[in-house]
Amino acid sequence: MKKPEDILSKSIEALAKMDVPAGPPPELIDTTVAKINKTSGGSQEKIDKIKSFDKIRFAKRLIKYAAAAVLVLSSGYTIGRLTGPNRLDIEQLRSALEPSIRQNLLQEMSQYWQVGLTSSYAQLKEELQKQYRQDLTDFAIQTLAATNAVTNQRLENLIKAINAYQMEDRRSVAAALEQIEFNRRQDNSQLAAGLETLALQTEDQLHQTRQDIVKLLSNSQVDSLIPNKVKNSTNK
Amino acid sequence: MQVIDWQVVVEKHGPLIWRTAYRLLGNHEDTADCFQETFISALEVSRRQHVRNFSALLVRLATARAVDRLRQRMRQMHISTDIAGSTTVPSDDPEPFEQIQTKELVIRLRNALGRLPPQEAQVFCLRYLNAMSYRRIAKELNIKTTTAGVLLHRAKTKLRELLEKADVIEGLSRAQSRERQV
Numbered sequence: 001m002k003k004p005e006d007i008l009s010k011s012i013e014a015l016a017k018m019d020v021p022a023g024p025p026p027e028l029i030d031t032t033v034a035k036i037n038k039t040s041g042g043s044q045e046k047i048d049k050i051k052s053f054d055k056i057r058f059a060k061r062l063i064k065y066a067a068a069a070v071l072v073l074s075s076g077y078t079i080g081r082l083t084g085p086n087r088l089d090i091e092q093l094r095s096a097l098e099p100s101i102r103q104n105l106l107q108e109m110s111q112y113w114q115v116g117l118t119s120s121y122a123q124l125k126e127e128l129q130k131q132y133r134q135d136l137t138d139f140a141i142q143t144l145a146a147t148n149a150v151t152n153q154r155l156e157n158l159i160k161a162i163n164a165y166q167m168e169d170r171r172s173v174a175a176a177l178e179q180i181e182f183n184r185r186q187d188n189s190q191l192a193a194g195l196e197t198l199a200l201q202t203e204d205q206l207h208q209t210r211q212d213i214v215k216l217l218s219n220s221q222v223d224s225l226i227p228n229k230v231k232n233s234t235n236k
Numbered sequence: 237m238q239v240i241d242w243q244v245v246v247e248k249h250g251p252l253i254w255r256t257a258y259r260l261l262g263n264h265e266d267t268a269d270c271f272q273e274t275f276i277s278a279l280e281v282s283r284r285q286h287v288r289n290f291s292a293l294l295v296r297l298a299t300a301r302a303v304d305r306l307r308q309r310m311r312q313m314h315i316s317t318d319i320a321g322s323t324t325v326p327s328d329d330p331e332p333f334e335q336i337q338t339k340e341l342v343i344r345l346r347n348a349l350g351r352l353p354p355q356e357a358q359v360f361c362l363r364y365l366n367a368m369s370y371r372r373i374a375k376e377l378n379i380k381t382t383t384a385g386v387l388l389h390r391a392k393t394k395l396r397e398l399l400e401k402a403d404v405i406e407g408l409s410r411a412q413s414r415e416r417q418v
Contacts, residue, residue: 016365
């Protein structure tokens with residue numbers, strides 16, 4: 001919902017926007033100026049007079065100040081010329097100044113070089129230390145890598161040897177097992193053959209025994225069939 | 237002594253002073269009086285002190301004179317308004333209605349300004365009708381910047397109250413007049 005506009009703002013806006021005549025009528029300006037002149041007790045002419053008088057006074061003041069400035073400048077120049085030092089001989093001045101300048105220059109140069117060397121030494125030392133640390137670190141890394149490689153190689157060899165021994169062991173075990181199996185089979189076949197022979201022999205023996213028993217039985221039956229008289233007679 | 241060509245000053249700053257006074261007073265006669273009084277006051281001020289900014293001084297003086305006149309009006313209850321006592325005629329055309337409404341707002345604001353203490357009214361007018369900065373107002377009225385802010389705040393609060401009250405009264409009177417017409 002739109003908030004209603006403030007009545008004060010609306011009023012201010014209305015007052016600010018209202019139509020107002022652009023300026024006062026010319027008569028009013030004339031009247032006002034006349035009133036002001038009357039109140040100030042003079043007229044425009046008086047103001048003009050004051051203005052022209054002020055201008056003259058200003059020009060006089062300006063001339064005075066300009067003259068004073070010229071005077072001050074010229075006196076300053078004259079005093080400067082009079083109190084200034086005489087012209088010196090250049091060679092004399094050079095010979096007087098050269099040793100001290102040279103001395104100062106040498107001193108400054110030596111100080112400069114000393115400071116430069118000190119700073120260079122410190123810098124060089126720092127760089128060497130850095131380089132040394134770097135080399136040490138690289139060497140340690142390389143050594144560690146090489147050691148690791150050798151260790152790995154040896155471990156591989158060891159694993160291979162163990163594997164070979166295990167394989168050999170398995171082969172010998174397998175050969176022994178085969179031998180045992182072969183012996184078992186051979187024993188089995190021998191046993192079977194022996195048992196078969198035994199069975200055949202036993203069968204033959206049984207057959208023989210049966211025949212003997214039959215013979216024996218047949219002989220005993222004939223003797224019982226002969227009459228007692230015959231027997232007796234025979235016996236007599 | 238400061239030499240002032242008043243012919244030039246009046247011609248240069250006259251239109252601004254005229255507009256400032258007319259906006260607050262709303263008629264020719266009062267504005268003309270205020271205009272002359274303003275320049276006479278400026279003359280007196282220029283006798284006492286060196287004037288650097290004539291525009292600001294004249295606007296301040298014109299506002300002060302106009303506010304005095306508004307206060308005088310309020311005291312005498314001679315409110316010269318074009319539509320005072322007129323009844324609003326309902327119309328389908330929005331423009332005349334808006335114009336009447338704007339006029340009403342302007343008149344109410346003028347009346348409310350007449351009821352304010354002079355300094356508060358001056359600060360308000362200088363700020364909102366002449367777009368002067370707080371610092372400039374403070375300098376012209378010879379007060380602190382913070383005081384100018386406080387006066388402006390008070391003026392706004394009081395004006396808002398007065399305008400709202402006037403709005404309510406206007407609404408009631410309209411309702412009564414409608415009842416009478418019916």
